[in-house]
Amino acid sequence: MLQYMPLILAGVLLNAGAQLALKQGMNQIGRFDFAWANLLPIGLQVGLNPFVALGLFCYVVSVGIWLLVLSRVEVGLAYPMLSIGYVVNALAAWWLFGEDLTATRIAGIVVICFGVWLLSRA
Numbered sequence: 001m002l003q004y005m006p007l008i009l010a011g012v013l014l015n016a017g018a019q020l021a022l023k024q025g026m027n028q029i030g031r032f033d034f035a036w037a038n039l040l041p042i043g044l045q046v047g048l049n050p051f052v053a054l055g056l057f058c059y060v061v062s063v064g065i066w067l068l069v070l071s072r073v074e075v076g077l078a079y080p081m082l083s084i085g086y087v088v089n090a091l092a093a094w095w096l097f098g099e100d101l102t103a104t105r106i107a108g109i110v111v112i113c114f115g116v117w118l119l120s121r122a
Contacts, residue, residue, distance in 0.1 A: 004073050004122070009071055009082045014062035018055040020096065025051030048056040080119050083112050086102070 028049060032042045046052050069078050087109050094101040 002120070004069060007065060007069050008073070008078060009084070011062045011065035012084045013088065014058045014065065015082070016085040016092070018058035018062060019085075019089055020092050021051045021055035022060060023093070023097065024047040025055060038066055077119060081116060084116055087112055 025046070028051065029042070029045050032038055090099075090101065090105055090109055093099040
């Protein structure tokens with residue numbers, strides 16, 4: 001599995017980057033209500049936002065990479081590696097968006113890192 005770690009990390013980081021790009025795009029658009037009246041105006045804003053487009057592109061590429069990973073690594077080993085994305089997103093959201101990074105979240109990040117380390121040794 002170690003030989004496929006760069007591929008796994010590329011997929012995970014692209015997935016995490018997709019979330020961050022989508023968040024930035026939605027920060028630019030702002031809060032909206034789900035209503036029929038919003039379908040066209042908000043849909044156009046979402047569809048034309050470059051960060052949303054970047055996020056969707058990152059998702060497509062990450063899915064392609066993940067298909068490569070799944071063709072080479074057992075899903076029971078590969079899938080838990082996706083949790084690295086939680087760590088990346090929590091830290092990046094704190095740094096980029098000023099989101100809270102509480103002691104509880106930090107403890108969760110430590111637990112996730114320990115779990116990924118254990119699984120990578122299997």
